Amino acid sequence: MSITLKLRKNLSEPNRMTKSFASGTDKTYTGNFKGEMSILNPVFMIETTDDLTMYNYAEIDDFNRKYFATIRAVGYKLWEVSCQVDVISTYATGIKACKALVKRTQGSNINYYMNDGTFYTEQRSIVTYHTLKKGGNNAKLGTESYYLLVAGG
Amino acid sequence: MKTNIGNLPILLIELDTPVENGYNFDYYAGQLGTPLIGINRSSQNGDTPFSLEKSNVSYANGVITYEWEGNTYTKNCEAPSGSYSLCNNLRAIIHGTDDKYRVWYYTSNTYFYHISDVVLNNPLAFGSGHYVVNGSQSSYTTADELEKAILQSYLAPEFTWTSWPQLSGNNGMYLMDLSKIDDSIIGDGSTAYETFDSSLFDLKALTDLYTMTINLLNSQETTIAYCGDNYLTATKRTTLVNNVTTVYVTLKFYFRSDVLIYTSPELTVYSSDGAVSRDYLSIMYDEENEVAAPNIIQLWTATGKYGINEYSLPSDEQMRALFIWLQDNGVERETISPYDIGTTDNGGDPNTPTPQDHITDSPLPTLSGLNLGVVTLYLPTTEQLQSIASFLWSDNVLDNFKKYFNNFADNLLNLFVLPFHPSGLLTRTFKVGNMVSEITDVEYTTQRFYDVDMGSINIKKLWDSYLDFSPYTKIEIFLPYLGLHSLDIDEIMCPAKMDGTLQRGLGSVLSVVYRIDVLTGVIVAKIKINGEIRYQFEGRVGANIPLTGQTYASMVQGIITAGAGLISTVATGGLTAPLSAAAAVTGTINASKPTVERIGNISGDASMLATDVPYVVVTRPNKPMLEEQEKYTGLPSYKSGTLNSFSGLTICENVHVEGISCTEEERNAIVDWLKNGVIL
Numbered sequence: 001m002s003i004t005l006k007l008r009k010n011l012s013e014p015n016r017m018t019k020s021f022a023s024g025t026d027k028t029y030t031g032n033f034k035g036e037m038s039i040l041n042p043v044f045m046i047e048t049t050d051d052l053t054m055y056n057y058a059e060i061d062d063f064n065r066k067y068f069a070t071i072r073a074v075g076y077k078l079w080e081v082s083c084q085v086d087v088i089s090t091y092a093t094g095i096k097a098c099k100a101l102v103k104r105t106q107g108s109n110i111n112y113y114m115n116d117g118t119f120y121t122e123q124r125s126i127v128t129y130h131t132l133k134k135g136g137n138n139a140k141l142g143t144e145s146y147y148l149l150v151a152g153g
Numbered sequence: 154m155k156t157n158i159g160n161l162p163i164l165l166i167e168l169d170t171p172v173e174n175g176y177n178f179d180y181y182a183g184q185l186g187t188p189l190i191g192i193n194r195s196s197q198n199g200d201t202p203f204s205l206e207k208s209n210v211s212y213a214n215g216v217i218t219y220e221w222e223g224n225t226y227t228k229n230c231e232a233p234s235g236s237y238s239l240c241n242n243l244r245a246i247i248h249g250t251d252d253k254y255r256v257w258y259y260t261s262n263t264y265f266y267h268i269s270d271v272v273l274n275n276p277l278a279f280g281s282g283h284y285v286v287n288g289s290q291s292s293y294t295t296a297d298e299l300e301k302a303i304l305q306s307y308l309a310p311e312f313t314w315t316s317w318p319q320l321s322g323n324n325g326m327y328l329m330d331l332s333k334i335d336d337s338i339i340g341d342g343s344t345a346y347e348t349f350d351s352s353l354f355d356l357k358a359l360t361d362l363y364t365m366t367i368n369l370l371n372s373q374e375t376t377i378a379y380c381g382d383n384y385l386t387a388t389k390r391t392t393l394v395n396n397v398t399t400v401y402v403t404l405k406f407y408f409r410s411d412v413l414i415y416t417s418p419e420l421t422v423y424s425s426d427g428a429v430s431r432d433y434l435s436i437m438y439d440e441e442n443e444v445a446a447p448n449i450i451q452l453w454t455a456t457g458k459y460g461i462n463e464y465s466l467p468s469d470e471q472m473r474a475l476f477i478w479l480q481d482n483g484v485e486r487e488t489i490s491p492y493d494i495g496t497t498d499n500g501g502d503p504n505t506p507t508p509q510d511h512i513t514d515s516p517l518p519t520l521s522g523l524n525l526g527v528v529t530l531y532l533p534t535t536e537q538l539q540s541i542a543s544f545l546w547s548d549n550v551l552d553n554f555k556k557y558f559n560n561f562a563d564n565l566l567n568l569f570v571l572p573f574h575p576s577g578l579l580t581r582t583f584k585v586g587n588m589v590s591e592i593t594d595v596e597y598t599t600q601r602f603y604d605v606d607m608g609s610i611n612i613k614k615l616w617d618s619y620l621d622f623s624p625y626t627k628i629e630i631f632l633p634y635l636g637l638h639s640l641d642i643d644e645i646m647c648p649a650k651m652d653g654t655l656q657r658g659l660g661s662v663l664s665v666v667y668r669i670d671v672l673t674g675v676i677v678a679k680i681k682i683n684g685e686i687r688y689q690f691e692g693r694v695g696a697n698i699p700l701t702g703q704t705y706a707s708m709v710q711g712i713i714t715a716g717a718g719l720i721s722t723v724a725t726g727g728l729t730a731p732l733s734a735a736a737a738v739t740g741t742i743n744a745s746k747p748t749v750e751r752i753g754n755i756s757g758d759a760s761m762l763a764t765d766v767p768y769v770v771v772t773r774p775n776k777p778m779l780e781e782q783e784k785y786t787g788l789p790s791y792k793s794g795t796l797n798s799f800s801g802l803t804i805c806e807n808v809h810v811e812g813i814s815c816t817e818e819e820r821n822a823i824v825d826w827l828k829n830g831v832i833l
Binding site for chain 1: 531570571585586587609620669695765789
């Protein structure tokens with residue numbers, strides 16, 4: 001069985017669903033199986049004069065999957081490519097259709113009044129004093145006055 | 154901005170300035186912070202109530218009845234004299250200061266504008282809250298002149314432009330303070346600005362229009378920034394011609410949610426042939442935050458420095474319309490916000506809230522005992538009191554007292570000082586028992602209880618997050634003669650409306666009314682939140698002056714007793730703390746920060762020596778400014794839905810991975826990734 005392996009230079013974090021790649025650097029290799037091959041963690045041997053040291057991602061259309069790739073030089077012009085399936089990018093469309101209870105997010109659906117310890121606070125507190133105003137001035141009960149209570153009226 | 158005139162839940166205003174051409178209107182009634190309702194009198198058409206944004210308005214027998222937000226309100230209006238006819242085009246704005254109000258209205262061809270002090274006038278005649286406006290009125294022949302008059306008289310609001318956080322992971326919540334306008338050019342807002350502040354280094358890559366709109370769907374108008382009810386939207390269009398992809402964006406600016414005041418030309422923000430434009434979105438405002446408008450800045454670089462190549466500006470008319478809106482009371486309402494307002498589908502049904510009741514204030518007690526002739530409460534001046542002393546110690550008077558009483562003190566019941574002097578008192582010749590003196594014009598009162606407005610304050614949010622609530626934010630209020638009291642910051646930040654739902658936006662108006670008994674010095678302070686009574690504390694004020702050895706001994710004993718109370722109060726954590734000493738210690742241990750005793754037992758004689766101004770002490774946490782924290786930690790959500798309704802870094806509490814054809818090992822791996830955080 002012939003299989004086509006595309007090696008790419010991934011520039012994104014591993015947990016980013018839509019990854020970006022260095023443009024114009026993709027390499028494509030075609031070969032045949034010699035024995036059993038894991039679908040989720042395939043390992044390939046590639047004989048090429050290309051420099052594969054900076055490649056870290058692979059796509060195998062025959063397996064309908066995308067992979068994180070670890071490349072090791074095992075001999076002259078001989079490279080071992082160990083792949084581990086990138087489930088987030090491989091199943092991106094299906095994952096977006098899944099329902100979830102989201103604990104934290106970055107875009108919409110944020111509730112800033114939910115206290116999950118997101119925000120950091122300093123030991124310094126802001127203590128401020130504000131007088132109550134009446135007619136633009138500090139409010140007061142009134143002016144002092146004597147009161148004399150006597151018998152009779 | 155909440156209206157707060159006189160701290161009254163119902164406001165009645167009478168405009169006593171006649172309006173030309175026979176148009177006249179009399180009484181308005183309105184819930185605080187809402188538009189007004191008015192009653193017009195027409196000699197030809199009968200009494201005709203009108204309303205602004207109220208329903209089921211009716212008038213009968215001097216009572217206005219109307220509905221607002223599901224509640225029914227009534228207000229008494231005594232019929233005025235004279236002839237009145239209908240003014241059916243009233244527009245009114247009540248501004249949020251304690252003693253000023255502004256109202257404007259128009260008839261068929263003339264615009265009117267009032268700005269005036271509000272004067273309480275004869276409250277007993279119309280019920281409390283009836284005001285007569287004695288201020289000046291101006292008329293204008295065009296709406297343009299009226300608008301200028303309004304905008305020139307208003308105070309500057311505080312507002313903040315914030316980017317809409319639903320866009321890409323490159324765009325979170327931040328202030329868009331990118332450029333400033335030369336304030337001297339702005340003037341009163343009626344002229345457009347013409348100059349930039351030269352500092353453009355504040356421009357942030359995040360406000361690159363291409364970055365901001367990268368995740369927008371084509372032809373879908375999406376909000377990308379907001380300020381209160383002001384919104385800025387973007388609509389993207391993408392073309393593919395000769396293998397060149399080009400992205401265009403059109404910006405539209407709305408105020409009051411749906412009034413379109415500005416549409417930008419279609420801007421090219423990306424081209425795959427390399428000709429990428431560097432258009433930046435900027436919110437331009439002046440230094441006093443009086444004026445703000447969106448604008449687009451296109452930068453060029455030369456020798457490493459930025460310069461302005463081109464920028465767009467709204468017109469003068471657009472600016473003025475925006476300015477007027479910013480001065481209105483809608484800025485702080487934020488009726489549309491990204492925050493959860495209580496519509497989650499768990500933990501009860503928020504759609505059927507429990508309406509609450511008004512805690513009605515009691516009228517002043519009428520059985521005062523001062524109008525029976527048994528005793529008389531004089532308010533003498535210092536000079537009159539000196540004369541009274543001479544009179545009382547004359548031989549003639551002492552002889553007469555001995556005929557009727559064993560003890561001289563039986564006639565002089567009390568002499569004390571209160572920091573309060575009622576107005577409008579009657580006067581009479583001083584007499585005690587049946588002895589009439591020659592001291593005339595001594596003020597006296599037959600009214601024992603008085604309500605005194607002790608001011609108000611608008612408590613606002615700071616962080617607009619859970620940090621504005623307890624236990625992070627605390628508030629205390631010092632009430633003169635009553636001491637320091639802790640209040641519930643949660644209720645002040647977000648009080649429930651009368652229909653039981655939480656108010657949108659944070660903050661409320663705190664006001665205080667004292668009810669004082671001038672016979673005993675007892676005070677009950679009523680603290681209101683948005684006009685509703687929420688706290689009542691009692692205390693006592695007054696300094697006694699000994700008349701006899703007996704009253705002096707009684708006074709000293711009272712001070713000793715009060716001192717004992719002071720020691721007890723400190724031990725139990727404050728005047729109001731209903732705790733045992735042991736419980737107070739436990740509470741201190743449990744608190745994140747120690748509770749500080751700012752004041753002891755302030756009441757009675759000692760209260761006269763303390764500060765006489767009410768004030769609040771607000772303790773808030775200090776949050777460091779972290780650039781793009783949401784990119785690294787995410788922000789709290791706790792909402793459920795399909796993941797395509799979330800964006801950026803998303804961490805799931807739980808997720809159902811179904812409908813995906815994959816191995817079970819892969820399915821478990823997907824769950825693990827989503828629980829650890831995935832950038833969608």
